[in-house]
Structures are given as structure tokens and as C-alpha cells.
Amino acid sequence: MSQLRKDIISGRWVIVSSERSKRPDDFRPAQPAEAKTPEARGFCPFCAGNESKTPPEVFALRADGTRPDEPGWRVRVVPNKFPALNRGPAPARRDNGLITWMDGVGVHEVVIENPDHDLELADLPVDHIRAVLKVFQDRIRSIEEDLHYEYVQIFKNKGKEAGASLSHPHSQIVATPIVPKRIKEEIYGAGRLQRRYKECIFCRIIREETESKERMVFRNDHVCVKVPFAARFPFEMRVLPLRHDAYFSRIRDEELDGLAAALKTVLGRFKAILADPPFNLIIHQGPNPAAHNHSEVDVEKAFHWHMEIIPVLTRVAGFEWGTGFYINPVAPETAALYLREGIPGSGA
Amino acid sequence: MSQLRKDIISGRWVIVSSERSKRPDDFRPAQPAEAKTPEARGFCPFCAGNESKTPPEVFALRADGTRPDEPGWRVRVVPNKFPALNRGPAPARRDNGLITWMDGVGVHEVVIENPDHDLELADLPVDHIRAVLKVFQDRIRSIEEDLHYEYVQIFKNKGKEAGASLSHPHSQIVATPIVPKRIKEEIYGAGRLQRRYKECIFCRIIREETESKERMVFRNDHVCVKVPFAARFPFEMRVLPLRHDAYFSRIRDEELDGLAAALKTVLGRFKAILADPPFNLIIHQGPNPAAHNHSEVDVEKAFHWHMEIIPVLTRVAGFEWGTGFYINPVAPETAALYLREGIPGSGA
Numbered sequence: 001m002s003q004l005r006k007d008i009i010s011g012r013w014v015i016v017s018s019e020r021s022k023r024p025d026d027f028r029p030a031q032p033a034e035a036k037t038p039e040a041r042g043f044c045p046f047c048a049g050n051e052s053k054t055p056p057e058v059f060a061l062r063a064d065g066t067r068p069d070e071p072g073w074r075v076r077v078v079p080n081k082f083p084a085l086n087r088g089p090a091p092a093r094r095d096n097g098l099i100t101w102m103d104g105v106g107v108h109e110v111v112i113e114n115p116d117h118d119l120e121l122a123d124l125p126v127d128h129i130r131a132v133l134k135v136f137q138d139r140i141r142s143i144e145e146d147l148h149y150e151y152v153q154i155f156k157n158k159g160k161e162a163g164a165s166l167s168h169p170h171s172q173i174v175a176t177p178i179v180p181k182r183i184k185e186e187i188y189g190a191g192r193l194q195r196r197y198k199e200c201i202f203c204r205i206i207r208e209e210t211e212s213k214e215r216m217v218f219r220n221d222h223v224c225v226k227v228p229f230a231a232r233f234p235f236e237m238r239v240l241p242l243r244h245d246a247y248f249s250r251i252r253d254e255e256l257d258g259l260a261a262a263l264k265t266v267l268g269r270f271k272a273i274l275a276d277p278p279f280n281l282i283i284h285q286g287p288n289p290a291a292h293n294h295s296e297v298d299v300e301k302a303f304h305w306h307m308e309i310i311p312v313l314t315r316v317a318g319f320e321w322g323t324g325f326y327i328n329p330v331a332p333e334t335a336a337l338y339l340r341e342g343i344p345g346s347g348a
Numbered sequence: 349m350s351q352l353r354k355d356i357i358s359g360r361w362v363i364v365s366s367e368r369s370k371r372p373d374d375f376r377p378a379q380p381a382e383a384k385t386p387e388a389r390g391f392c393p394f395c396a397g398n399e400s401k402t403p404p405e406v407f408a409l410r411a412d413g414t415r416p417d418e419p420g421w422r423v424r425v426v427p428n429k430f431p432a433l434n435r436g437p438a439p440a441r442r443d444n445g446l447i448t449w450m451d452g453v454g455v456h457e458v459v460i461e462n463p464d465h466d467l468e469l470a471d472l473p474v475d476h477i478r479a480v481l482k483v484f485q486d487r488i489r490s491i492e493e494d495l496h497y498e499y500v501q502i503f504k505n506k507g508k509e510a511g512a513s514l515s516h517p518h519s520q521i522v523a524t525p526i527v528p529k530r531i532k533e534e535i536y537g538a539g540r541l542q543r544r545y546k547e548c549i550f551c552r553i554i555r556e557e558t559e560s561k562e563r564m565v566f567r568n569d570h571v572c573v574k575v576p577f578a579a580r581f582p583f584e585m586r587v588l589p590l591r592h593d594a595y596f597s598r599i600r601d602e603e604l605d606g607l608a609a610a611l612k613t614v615l616g617r618f619k620a621i622l623a624d625p626p627f628n629l630i631i632h633q634g635p636n637p638a639a640h641n642h643s644e645v646d647v648e649k650a651f652h653w654h655m656e657i658i659p660v661l662t663r664v665a666g667f668e669w670g671t672g673f674y675i676n677p678v679a680p681e682t683a684a685l686y687l688r689e690g691i692p693g694s695g696a
Contacts (some may be wrong), residue, residue: 007578009537009549014578015675022582022677024686027661058374083673084667098549098556099577155666163665172667189357200355201446208446229447230355234375242580273372278540286607300587308630309670316664317511319432319505321656322630327363327432328349329370338372 002085004178007285012181015104019082022188045081048115048170050181054078054125058109059139061131074128075135076112078171083108084174091177092147107152111135117168120158120276122267130260132171133251136283139173140249147291149175152246159278162312171281179287186284191297192302202304205230205246215332217339218265223257225266227332227339233314234330235274235339238267239307246286246303269309277311284308350452352526359501360529363452367430378459393429394516396463402426407459407487409479414623422476423483424460424522431456433676438496439525454492454521455500459483465516468506468624470615478523479607480519481599484631487521489595495639497523499531502596507626510660519629527635534632537651539645546593550652563680565687566614570606573614575680575687582678583622585614587655594634618659625659632656673677 003016012094024049045053051069065071085106093102111200113121114148121129140152156171157163164170193201206207218225219238225239239262239338241255251259285305288294320326351364388552393401407425414420424491433454437580441450461469461480469477488500490520504519505511513517513572541549557563557574565585566573573587587610599607616626645651 006576007576008541010533011537012578012580013673014580015673016679017677018679019683021679024583027582027625027659028623058409098553153667154671155670157665161663163663174671176671176673182670182672185358185672186440189359193356205446228355230353230360232360232362234370235372241658251552275376277375280666280669282666284670310669311375313507315511317505318628318630319501321532321536321628321658322501322503323499323522323524324530324533324631325361325363325524325528327365329365331364331366331369334369 004104006100006340015084017084044117044168046112047117067108074130078110080110081107105177109173113169119168126260126264129254133256137249143175144288148177150291151176151179151287154283156281162278163278187297187303191302191323194302199302200244206240215336217336221257223262225262227336231332232326233310235311235335237250237309246299248285248305249285269339272342273338279311352450352452353694354448363432379675392465392516394460395465423479426458428456428458453525457521460520461517467515473610474608480603483606485597491523492636496525498639499524499527499635502631504629510626511627535645535651539650542650548652551592554588563684565684568606570603571610573610575684579680580674581658583683585657594631594647596631596653617687620690621686627659630656
């Protein structure tokens with residue numbers, strides 16, 4: 001079993017993963033481990049027909065009359081074969097002097113977004129993207145029934161440089177028995193600003209950015225997409241729902257349509273102007289609403305779910321690790337202009 | 349001029365760099381910009397004889413009778429040709445509604461560690477490594493005379509994957525007009541623990557880790573090197589001075605010898621067991637002692653300077669960006685064992 005370990009000075013938690021346990025040789029440049037992946041041998045466990053090569057599915061959108069772990073699905077959810085965390089009872093927090101840890105209890109699932117190896121999220125029809133988002137929502141609701149899963153993180157790594165070990169389009173779900181530091185920080189910051197401005201800071205940012213327009217990329221009746229004023233990375237985007245809600249898991253059916261259409265558009269812009277870059281997509285929402293009742297912040301009122309989309313174009317290096325500062329070589333207003341127009345740099 | 353921008357929710361600052369300004373095409377996979385670097389054409393501006401290709405040196409250790417910007421140096425410090433921040437008067441902090449920014453004032457220098465393109469830090473004799481460390485100390489002291497440089501970050505990116513754009517061995521110095529978020533967090537955490545334990549938490553960790561031995565990599569009379577209990581990355585190391593001091597810039601001459609010897613050894617271990625991996629090296633010390641007097645924490649008492657050394661072996665992906673959690677596939681105790689013995693995985 002993996003272990004969750006706490007850095008007492010920073011409050012950061014780390015998963016020391018036993019399932020993925022490696023020796024120094026595994027990191028040598030030749031990367032024999034990588035060359036030996038099934039995919040490198042021309043075999044993909046996520047493709048239709050290969051369902052028996054994953055752990056049994058926990059959920060799928062399937063055609064009538066088809067059976068679990070057989071073809072006929074549109075979206076399929078399976079446990080990660082090499083999970084960072086494993087399901088189990090609420091883990092006890094243990095302390096021994098300066099050392100704090102707990103068993104690596106949690107959930108780690110893979111959402112296979114479609115059966116076709118070569119169709120990325122941006123290539124799918126809007127209604128299929130919508131189906132993927134709906135599956136995210138359903139999985140969060142299901143996982144949060146176990147109250148000790150305090151936070152459910154949904155994310156997508158596209159491309160090797162973004163951390164994907166398989167190229168078949170997929171997203172991942174990790175639920176942790178602790179609310180992660182970054183979520184706590186964001187909630188705390190939003191709470192402080194909510195008290196200062198007497199309204200949700202995200203709602204206020206949406207209003208001001210809509211007026212100024214210079215960092216806005218896309219907007220429809222339900223969501224807007226913008227480049228943050230202090231974007232860390234070139235062409236980083238943030239997707240925000242126009243209706244205030246702390247929880248993605250409460251997104252309404254008509255909003256799912258708007259969100260799917262927005263994603264289709266802006267991920268298409270990445271392909272157009274950045275030659276299909278590797279990227280990370282992250283959903284931020286409040287902690288498990290049933291489990292989490294010990295925050296000083298009124299999460300419902302102060303927090304506003306959103307997505308971060310980060311193309312992987314630059315490297316995080318010593319300065320960033322040392323300081324938490326980032327150096328962004330593309331002004332957010334310039335990035336927004338390109339993303340809004342959808343024209344490659346050479347055509348501008 | 350660059351701009352420093354604040355993310356109001358997280359409190360994180362970002363440098364929007366104008367000197368490095370890029371268009372979407374610069375990020376396309378062909379990377380024509382990269383192919384056009386001088387180094388790709390077989391020319392290195394950091395090699396002896398090419399001194400005229402860098403901005404004029406600000407400091408150098410040179411043989412008697414040699415002149416600035418000519419050969420004859422052992423260690424040479426020059427302004428970064430494409431600086432993230434530029435020297436200037438203390439920048440005013442400006443606010444406009446939700447937006448906070450300031451001019452990109454700061455220092456960005458390069459420390460060319462030796463004239464020979466092919467000698468990495470670990471390859472140099474101990475007395476040369478010591479000379480490089482002494483230069484770090486001198487540069488910090490000199491930069492901190494300008495009180496508006498609140499923090500001086502020294503770091504080294506070795507290898508392209510670690511963010512180095514030139515392969516000639518070098519380190520970098522960036523001074524910022526704000527104390528970075530990560531430093532504030534570390535100081536705040538150390539202050540909280542100092543009040544709880546009535547002693548410096550780093551001193552206490554050194555004592556406990558020395559007793560338990562299982563994460564200790566190296567120790568001499570002046571410094572120890574260990575793998576942190578909650579290491580984020582495989583084979584990450586932390587170098588700590590045995591004598592409590594918040595400031596690397598106050599390191600004593602005999603301690604420089606001990607630190608140089610420790611670095612020579614443990615960076616050699618990286619080469620032996622991990623096939624000369626790319627890595628980041630970061631020095632953490634207190635903010636400019638003359639400038640910074642508005643912290644609630646007694647920095648002198650609670651903080652303890654240290655180095656983080658992180659080999660770049662895994663990728664930071666969506667889960668890490670989303671949560672601030674890290675997944676480490678090598679148990680710190682296992683990593684310490686390999687690093688302590690200096691034997692490659694295949695021989696273990």
C-alpha cells in the first residue's frame with residue numbers, strides 16, 4: 001500500500017507510491033521501462049476490443065444490450081491499473097515525533113473518453129464531450145458518498161510532456177482523504193476576498209474581465225474562458241461558469257452543453273495556434289460537501305468551481321521551485337488575442 | 349520592462365517577461381528558435397575566449413594581471429543577457445480594482461562556474477566548488493546592499509530538462525523586490541514549529557534524522573545531506589548546515605570547505621547511480637536581513653538555510669498542478685540507501 005506523508009514545515013502532502021516503485025535504473029535515459037510499455041509494442045489497453053486488459057470497469061456509457069468489459073461503450077471508467085492510492089476505510093493519521101503519515105487510501109480511476117485511439121477531446125462532437133463531463137459529474141457524486149474521500153480531483157494529462165503515459169485520450173480521477181494544500185489555499189484566499197468585497201471574488205473577476213475584454217477568450221450563455229491576469233504559463237486558460245456554484249458536481253444539464261461547446265472551441269484553438277500542444281486540464285471545486293464542515297470559510301458562498309487548462313510549452317526550473325514565482329514569456333493579453341482569434345502566430 | 353503581477357486569490361506572483369517575449373510559433377515542436385541558439389551552431393558565449401559575447405562582467409575570480417572580460421578567470425559573473433528582471437529603483441506597487449502589479453525591477457545574473465565547457469560542478473576539484481560557493485556568498489551580500497531587493501534566490505538548472513538553455517555549467521541569481529510565496533510559507537511554517545518545540549525545527553530534524561540514519565545520505569563536520577521524509581521527487585536531497593544560521597550569506601570559511609566537499613560527493617552519487625541526470629539546485633535562506641523587518645516570525649531564530657537538490661526524472665502533471673500533492677515512486681528510505689552507497693541500481 002502507498003503512504004501519504006506530510007512535510008511538516010510546508011504542510012504539503014506527498015504520496016509515496018509502492019505500486020509504481022522504481023529503482024535508479026528505471027530513470028536512466030535509455031528508458032527501457034518506457035520502451036516496454038504495451039503501447040510501444042503497438043497495443044493499447046484503452047482501445048475498444050481490449051477491455052479485458054484493464055481492471056473491470058466501474059462505470060460506462062454503453063449501447064443497449066452490450067455487457068460490461070465488452071465493446072459497445074462511448075465512455076468507460078476503470079480503476080487505474082497502477083493506482084497512486086487504493087480504496088479502503090478512512091485511514092488513521094499517525095504521528096511519531098516530527099513525522100506524520102497515513103495509509104495511502106483513496107480512489108484512482110481512469111476515464112477513457114472514447115473508444116477511438118486517435119480522437120482527442122477536441123476532435124469529438126460536442127455531445128460526446130458533454131457525455132464525458134457528465135461522467136465526471138456522476139463519478140464525483142458516487143465517490144463522495146464515502147465521506148472520508150474529502151476531495152475529488154479530476155484532471156487530464158494530454159501528451160507525454162504533460163505526464164500522460166498512454167496516448168489514448170483519457171482523464172483521471174484521484175480522491176484523497178485530505179483536502180489538498182492548493183485547494184485549501186484557494187478557498188482561504190477566496191474567503192478572505194469574499195469578506196472584503198461582499199461577493200464571490202470569481203463572480204467579480206468575471207464581471208470585470210468581461211468589461212475589459214482584453215483577456216477574454218470565449219463566452220457563451222453558460223461559461224466564459226479567459227487568460228488569468230497573472231497567468232503562470234504561456235497560453236494558460238481558465239474556464240469559469242457564469243452561474244455561481246462551488247461545485248462542478250452540481251452543474252446543470254444546460255450548463256453541460258455550454259461547457260462542452262466552450263471546451264470544443266478553446267481546445268481547438270490550442271490545436272490551431274500551438275500545433276496540438278501537450279496540456280493539463282484541471283477541475284477545481286469545493287471539498288466533499290458532506291464530509292467537509294471544519295473550514296472557517298463559507299465554501300458555498302466564497303468558492304466558484306473552475307477549470308485550469310495549461311499547455312506544456314516551457315519548463316519549470318530552479319527559480320520556480322525555489323520561489324513559487326513563475327516567469328511567463330507571453331503577456332496574458334497577447335495570449336488572449338491569439339486564442340480569441342484562433343490564428344496561428346505566423347498569420348498574425 | 350517586465351512586469352510583476354499578483355494573483356490575488358493565491359498570493360502568487362508572476363513575472364511577465366518582455367525581454368523573452370514570444371509568439372505562438374516559437375512554441376511549435378520544430379522549435380526553430382532553439383535551433384538558432386548560438387550553442388546549436390557550435391558557439392558558447394560562456395567559454396573562455398568568448399567573454400565579449402556576454403554583457404560586461406560584474407565580478408570574477410581572475411589570475412593576477414588579467415583584465416575584466418578577458419580570459420584568465422576561474423569563476424565569472426555576468427548579467428543575464430535576457431533578464432527576467434532589470435535593476436532599477438524600488439518599484440511602486442500599483443492597484444487597479446482586482447489587479448495588482450509592479451515594474452519588473454530586480455537582478456538577474458549568471459555565475460559561470462568554470463571556463464571549461466565540459467566540466468560540471470561535480471567534476472571540479474573541491475577548492476573550485478568552494479570558490480563558486482564563495483562567489484554566491486559575495487554576490488548575495490553585494491545585491492542585498494540595495495534594500496529593495498528583498499530576496500536573493502540562487503539556483504542552478506543543469507540539463508535541458510531542468511530548464512537550462514545553455515549547457516556550459518552555470519548557476520543563476522535572481523533578486524526580487526518581494527519575498528516569494530514559497531519562502532514566506534517556509535518561514536511561517538518554521539516559525540510556528542519553533543514556537544511549538546522551543547527550538548529551530550531544522551536543528552531538531554537534523555538530530556532525529558542523524559539518530560534514525562535511514563534517510564541520511566552524507567555527513568561531515570559542517571553539513572549533512574538527507575532525503576526528506578516527504579520528498580516530492582525520486583532521489584530529491586536536502587543539504588543542511590549543522591550550525592544553525594538563517595543565512596547562507598553568513599556561512600563561515602571552514603563551513604564552505606565542508607559544503608563543497610559534500611556537494612562534490614552527493615552530485616557524484618547522482619552521476620554514479622542515475623547516469624548524470626538533469627537537476628535543479630536551490631538555496632533557501634532568509635530574506636534580505638537589512639530590508640525585511642515586518643515578519644511576525646523571528647527569522648534568525650526559526651529559519652535555517654538549506655539547499656534543495658532535485659533530479660528531473662519524473663514529470664509534474666495535472667494531479668500535482670491541481671492539488672499541490674506529489675506522487676513519488678521511490679520511497680525516500682530506498683533513495684537514501686542508493687545515494688548513501690553510491691551504487692547503481694543494477695549493482696544493488
